[in-house]
Amino acid sequence: MIDKQILKDLTVLYAEDEEAIQNGITETLNLFELNVICAKNGEEGLSIFKSSNKKIDLILTDIKMPKLDGLEMIKKIREIDKDIPVIITTAHQETTFLMQSIELNISAYVLKPIDIYKLQDNLIKAIEPKVLKEQLIEKNKKLQIEIQKNEEKQKVMEIQSRFAAMGEMISMIAHQWRQPLASIGTASFNLKYKLLSGKFDLTTKEGREEQTSFFTNKLDEIEFYVQNLTATIDDFRDFYKTDKIFIDTNIEKPLQNSLKIIQKDLQANNIEVILNHKSKKNIRVCENEITHVFINILKNAKDKFLEKNANDAKIEISTQDLDNSVKIDIYDNGGEIEKENIDFIFEPYFSTKKEKNGTGIGLYMSKIIIENNHNGKIYVSNTKGGVCFSIILESV
Missing domain, CATH: 3.30.565.10 (Histidine kinase-like ATPase, C-terminal domain)
Incomplete structure (x- = not known):
């Protein structure tokens, strides 16, 4: 059950054509710590509702009033705001009024003379769904903010995870490349050494064939190790593809x-x-x-x-x-x-x-x-x- 303090500082539009009743009920509403805006009839009440720059939380209105009665005023207000809580006060118990009030989604129906204790209960019951709805909306907003924060946090973690994995992968690539690169270095050194040292007698057919065979074998070795390095790059590149297929x-x-x-x-x-x-x-x-x-x-x-x-x-x-x-x-x-x-x-x-x-x-x-x-x-x-x-x- 919502506490009576829920009425504190809410604003009520109160429409009543009998001044004595309006003054008495307004005084009571002030005791409940409600802010009250008074109207002498439905036409004035509708005008205040349309033009008020202050948020109106609840409407309390008599039915029988000159110029525009309470039900017609509520009907027009409902075209503007379908959810604002409405309490009707009346000295009549006619079924017609009751049926019309149901169609207009009236929160409570209070008979005159008004029992102020029942009025307070009716005010609380009328405003309760709206307050709960607003609290739920506020909680949902906070929840959405938390969800967004968690999503952003997870994105940061994903990036951190990728960078951490990338560092590990670079270490692995370096390890896997070390032996092929060493072998390529050895093969190229041997080629260079043989070429510059004149180990092959190029004046003879046998010497030229020996050189060709040696160079071919070493170049084949280099090609093999290059392919090995390329395969390693392909393996790691595939690992880092970001598309989720x-x-x-x-x-x-x-x-x-x-x-x-x-x-x-x-x-x-x-x-x-x-x-x-x-x-x-x-x-x-x-x-x-x-x-x-x-x-x-x-x-x-x-x-x-x-x-x-x-x-x-x-x-x-x-x-x-x-x-x-x-x-x-x-x-x-x-x-x-x-x-x-x-x-x-x-x-x-x-x-x-x-x-x-x-x-x-x-x-x-x-x-x-x-x-x-x-x-x-x-x-x-x-x-x-x-x-x-x-x-x-x-x-x-």
């Missing part, structure tokens, strides 16, 4: 794409990857986003191994078909997550990395991608002295 595919494809990008980084740190693929069903996914999730989980596992200087580091990836979905488990034996942390692992800006070089948004964005963008589930559990991330995606 959903395709029907087996989960093995985005898994293999993820491993293709991060495999050498894992191998360089002596991390064994065991893939146990049993799923046969197709799922509808945005490949780039799912690849992002897999790489993030694998990268976190690698960082944990390095932080703990783990021996016999191992990541096991398994897939299986459920009734209407596909389940992916990614397990690592790098130690369990502390019990006090496991419930917060998907929270934004939460990181367990001791060196504090983690952004704390990777797993949060992974959860958004799986649950919001793919209508799936992702959760984490401690098992077998390590951690298992489980992802469930609907099959098609």
Whole structure:
């Protein structure tokens, strides 16, 4: 129930042709802390309503008045404002008046002489829906502001996640390029050395053939390594495509794409990857986003191994078909997550990395991608002295 204070400072348009009644009721309304604008008849009341620069919250009107009666005044006001609360006062109990007042959406019908206590209750009941509506509108506005803030916050997180992933990818590219670039450097040095040192006797056919064979082999090597570098660029470029194109595919494809990008980084740190693929069903996914999730989980596992200087580091990836979905488990034996942390692992800006070089948004964005963008589930559990991330995606 709304408090009586709800009437405080509201403005009432009060139309009554009998001056004594109007003065008495106006005094009472002032006691209720209402602001009162008085009219002597319906015509004056309508004119005040149209011209008033002050917000009128409620109308209290007699029915029988000269020039324009109360019902006709309300009928014309309803053409301007369909929702303003209206209370009618009258000395009559005619059915005709009652039916007309119902058609005009009258909030209350008060008989004269007016009982001021009932009048107060009627005023509260009349204004209550309007106040509740205004409160709801205000709450909705605040809610929309909060939603907008959250959307903006999420966009910032997405950008931060992209930049963080980009830094990691550049590191991986550098690692994958190091060996081909070294091989290209070695091949070009050998070519240059052989050419300048005069190791080939170009005055003989055998010498020229030997030179041709040597140069051809070295150029073939350089071409092979250049193709390797180009393939790496293509892999990473595809990963960073921003268009969300959903395709029907087996989960093995985005898994293999993820491993293709991060495999050498894992191998360089002596991390064994065991893939146990049993799923046969197709799922509808945005490949780039799912690849992002897999790489993030694998990268976190690698960082944990390095932080703990783990021996016999191992990541096991398994897939299986459920009734209407596909389940992916990614397990690592790098130690369990502390019990006090496991419930917060998907929270934004939460990181367990001791060196504090983690952004704390990777797993949060992974959860958004799986649950919001793919209508799936992702959760984490401690098992077998390590951690298992489980992802469930609907099959098609």
